[in-house]
Amino acid sequence: MTTATISETNTFNSLPPADSRARVSQFMKQIQDEICAGLTELDGVETFREDSWEREEGGGGRSRVIREGDIFEQGGVNFSEVWGHHLPPSILNQRPEAAGHQFYATGTSMVLHPRNPYIPTIHLNYRYFEAGPVWWFGGGIDLTPYYPFAEDAKQFHSVLKEACDRHHPEYYPTFKLWCDEYFYLKHRQETRGVGGIFFDYQDGSGLLYRGPDAAGPAAILSNQVGVLPSRNWEELFTFVQDCGRAFLPAYTPIVQRRRTTEYSDRERNFQLYRRGRYVEFNLVYDRGTIFGLQTNGRTESILMSLPPLVRWEYGYQPEANTPEAKLTEVFLKPQDWVNWTPGQLAI
Amino acid sequence: MTTATISETNTFNSLPPADSRARVSQFMKQIQDEICAGLTELDGVETFREDSWEREEGGGGRSRVIREGDIFEQGGVNFSEVWGHHLPPSILNQRPEAAGHQFYATGTSMVLHPRNPYIPTIHLNYRYFEAGPVWWFGGGIDLTPYYPFAEDAKQFHSVLKEACDRHHPEYYPTFKLWCDEYFYLKHRQETRGVGGIFFDYQDGSGLLYRGPDAAGPAAILSNQVGVLPSRNWEELFTFVQDCGRAFLPAYTPIVQRRRTTEYSDRERNFQLYRRGRYVEFNLVYDRGTIFGLQTNGRTESILMSLPPLVRWEYGYQPEANTPEAKLTEVFLKPQDWVNWTPGQLAI
Numbered sequence: 151m152t153t154a155t156i157s158e159t160n161t162f163n164s165l166p167p168a169d170s171r172a173r174v175s176q177f178m179k180q181i182q183d184e185i186c187a188g189l190t191e192l193d194g195v196e197t198f199r200e201d202s203w204e205r206e207e208g209g210g211g212r213s214r215v216i217r218e219g220d221i222f223e224q225g226g227v228n229f230s231e232v233w234g235h236h237l238p239p240s241i242l243n244q245r246p247e248a249a250g251h252q253f254y255a256t257g258t259s260m261v262l263h264p265r266n267p268y269i270p271t272i273h274l275n276y277r278y279f280e281a282g283p284v285w286w287f288g289g290g291i292d293l294t295p296y297y298p299f300a301e302d303a304k305q306f307h308s309v310l311k312e313a314c315d316r317h318h319p320e321y322y323p324t325f326k327l328w329c330d331e332y333f334y335l336k337h338r339q340e341t342r343g344v345g346g347i348f349f350d351y352q353d354g355s356g357l358l359y360r361g362p363d364a365a366g367p368a369a370i371l372s373n374q375v376g377v378l379p380s381r382n383w384e385e386l387f388t389f390v391q392d393c394g395r396a397f398l399p400a401y402t403p404i405v406q407r408r409r410t411t412e413y414s415d416r417e418r419n420f421q422l423y424r425r426g427r428y429v430e431f432n433l434v435y436d437r438g439t440i441f442g443l444q445t446n447g448r449t450e451s452i453l454m455s456l457p458p459l460v461r462w463e464y465g466y467q468p469e470a471n472t473p474e475a476k477l478t479e480v481f482l483k484p485q486d487w488v489n490w491t492p493g494q495l496a497i
Numbered sequence: 498m499t500t501a502t503i504s505e506t507n508t509f510n511s512l513p514p515a516d517s518r519a520r521v522s523q524f525m526k527q528i529q530d531e532i533c534a535g536l537t538e539l540d541g542v543e544t545f546r547e548d549s550w551e552r553e554e555g556g557g558g559r560s561r562v563i564r565e566g567d568i569f570e571q572g573g574v575n576f577s578e579v580w581g582h583h584l585p586p587s588i589l590n591q592r593p594e595a596a597g598h599q600f601y602a603t604g605t606s607m608v609l610h611p612r613n614p615y616i617p618t619i620h621l622n623y624r625y626f627e628a629g630p631v632w633w634f635g636g637g638i639d640l641t642p643y644y645p646f647a648e649d650a651k652q653f654h655s656v657l658k659e660a661c662d663r664h665h666p667e668y669y670p671t672f673k674l675w676c677d678e679y680f681y682l683k684h685r686q687e688t689r690g691v692g693g694i695f696f697d698y699q700d701g702s703g704l705l706y707r708g709p710d711a712a713g714p715a716a717i718l719s720n721q722v723g724v725l726p727s728r729n730w731e732e733l734f735t736f737v738q739d740c741g742r743a744f745l746p747a748y749t750p751i752v753q754r755r756r757t758t759e760y761s762d763r764e765r766n767f768q769l770y771r772r773g774r775y776v777e778f779n780l781v782y783d784r785g786t787i788f789g790l791q792t793n794g795r796t797e798s799i800l801m802s803l804p805p806l807v808r809w810e811y812g813y814q815p816e817a818n819t820p821e822a823k824l825t826e827v828f829l830k831p832q833d834w835v836n837w838t839p840g841q842l843a844i
Contacts, residue, residue, distance in 0.1 A: 201812065213811075215811045215812070217811070224809075224810075224811070226811060336790075337790045337796045337799075338796060422806075426803070429776060429780070429807075430780060430800070433776070433777060433780035433781050434780050434781075434790065443683075443684045443781065449684045449685060450811055450812050452684075453777070453809065454811050456773070456809040457809065458808060458809060458810065459769075459806070459807070459808055460776075460806070460807045460808075460809075461805060461806055461807075462571075462800065462803040462804065462805060462807075463571075463805065464560075464562045464564070464571070464573060464797055464801050465548065465562070465797050
């Protein structure tokens with residue numbers, strides 16, 4: 151890796167510091183620790199079980215899983231740090247500059263499936279790559295309710311917006327739309343949930359958005375590409391740290407609000423049915439899952455995101471004017487949640 | 498489509514007859530009818546519900562589903578006939594001669610998920626394509642037991658071998674291996690079940706096998722490619738008809754043998770867990786599913802193959818020397834089932 155190549159490629163002057171890998175992987179482990187501690191306290195009954203693992207080609211990770219808790223029916227919080235000879239095609243398509251180079255990747259990712267259908271499923275993933283002349287941060291967080299509340303979506307998005315706004319006013323609006331685009335099930339014409347933020351390929355250049363994603367509706371963002379002054383590595387790393395630390399304040403108040411809501415078989419059956427969409431997204435579209443499977447990652451850790459119990463039912467249609475119908479009609483479309491006020495959206 | 502182009506591309510003289518599309522789609526509907534009738538009789542309690550549907554770009558189909566039967570917890574038997582401007586990339590990679598041409602495709606596909614864990618899940622799909630200068634048949638049938646019996650696998654394979662042998666002695670050995678290769682979960686290092694037969698791109702040329710499949714272990718077949726004298730369209734169509742008609746004799750005796758076997762929560766839980774592998778295969782690797790989703794097929798019909806209830810459990814390992822352990826240790830590896838004799842394979 152040479153200075154000349156980097157600045158040619160990224161057309162700006164920020165190189166990662168010499169200890170970039172150690173610092174980012176250190177942070178990724180720390181955020182895994184902090185979030186596991188917060189979730190254990192929240193659950194109150196179960197704790198996380200840890201498996202450490204090594205990867206043959208290079209690197210390894212620590213996977214933590216919680217099962218049969220008071221809140222969490224199943225959930226996993228992963229840390230990994232891997233390296234190898236070359237990135238898989240799914241990434242090289244988007245970052246051709248990395249072709250022919252060894253790569254380094256570290257990240258944390260988690261999915262929590264609560265038992266109560268009134269508590270949403272949550273996903274977070276942040277990751278950092280270096281490969282030859284290029285480096286970048288990516289990731290995001292998104293919320294998938296079954297029986298949704300607009301005030302929960304608003305609160306969730308507001309916490310994320312606050313974290314983003316501390317760094318740049320263009321971040322939240324761009325990464326919110328990117329999230330709606332990325333977590334989109336084309337074959338169902340639904341977003342996965344009420345979204346959150348998502349970004350990829352943040353390399354410090356002024357280019358905020360790189361897409362459109364094959365997984366998303368064509369170019370939601372193509373006319374809205376923010377081009378900023380270049381940012382340096384330190385700025386982006388601080389931004390990602392703030393995003394990671396927004397997890398607990400964004401999610402725990404929702405769990406607290408909904409944990410005592412009673413439910414019957416009707417809600418449980420609908421939750422199991424909707425979990426099928428989660429499986430469909432993760433196995434058909436999710437970039438992290440595909441990266442993991444293509445790079446001989448640890449299968450059990452990659453597929454930890456899948457729900458403990460799932461239903462599929464041919465031709466299911468919710469009855470009109472039910473909460474189940476409202477989920478797809480209102481909540482699984484991109485909405486401006488931060489500015490939602492009671493009475494809007496016919497909720 | 499001109500004679501010259503066809504014979505140049507396939508290097509043999511067989512053109513489809515003028516009524517090829519009508520004849521094949523007629524057969525695909527007929528086999529749907531015959532198999533639904535056979536399965537309804539077998540189930541004895543439930544019948545199939547039919548939905549007819551049309552596809553915007555061209556064509557349509559009829560989907561039939563059975564639910565909550567005596568034998569079948571859920572299952573679908575589809576017929577479809579579609580056409581459009583161009584084939585998706587997943588097929589053009591393998592058949593570049595079809596690029597830039599309109600296509601026609603018709604087929605039948607089915608997956609049946611029995612409730613009793615002693616009865617295997619079954620899948621069948623046969624399909625026919627025409628696109629510019631090329632045409633081909635593809636498809637297969639494979640059996641996925643949860644609590645397997647070698648005699649069932651042997652009987653299943655023997656019926657398929659008989660159907661194949663009536664047409665060419667190379668068919669069964671080649672298509673049996675291709676099936677082991679195709680229905681392979683790379684990330685689990687397991688075959689999906691005890692296999693059956695699978696073939697694709699049968700265009701009448703002498704080339705029996707085209708691979709290796711991305712989904713399979715590298716080139717099981719690469720040193721075993723059969724090259725036959727050219728076959729004509731009529732010969733291949735007759736072969737595919739015989740394969741379709743082998744479904745009931747291959748599967749129904751197994752159902753009859755196992756339908757009264759009692760089971761407890763242990764077997765049921767293991768079945769639900771193993772159904773997760775079925776979902777993983779269909780959403781990550783299956784060519785038919787990916788074709789359907791890429792060509793804006795009818796999602797509910799494409800995903801009819803997914804099981805009604807599924808479990809995922811992080812880090813599950815069966816205890817040593819149990820039937821659950823034997824499934825992966827012995828049955829989910831390629832085996833010569835036709836020649837199995839009691840005492841072999843430590844079963």
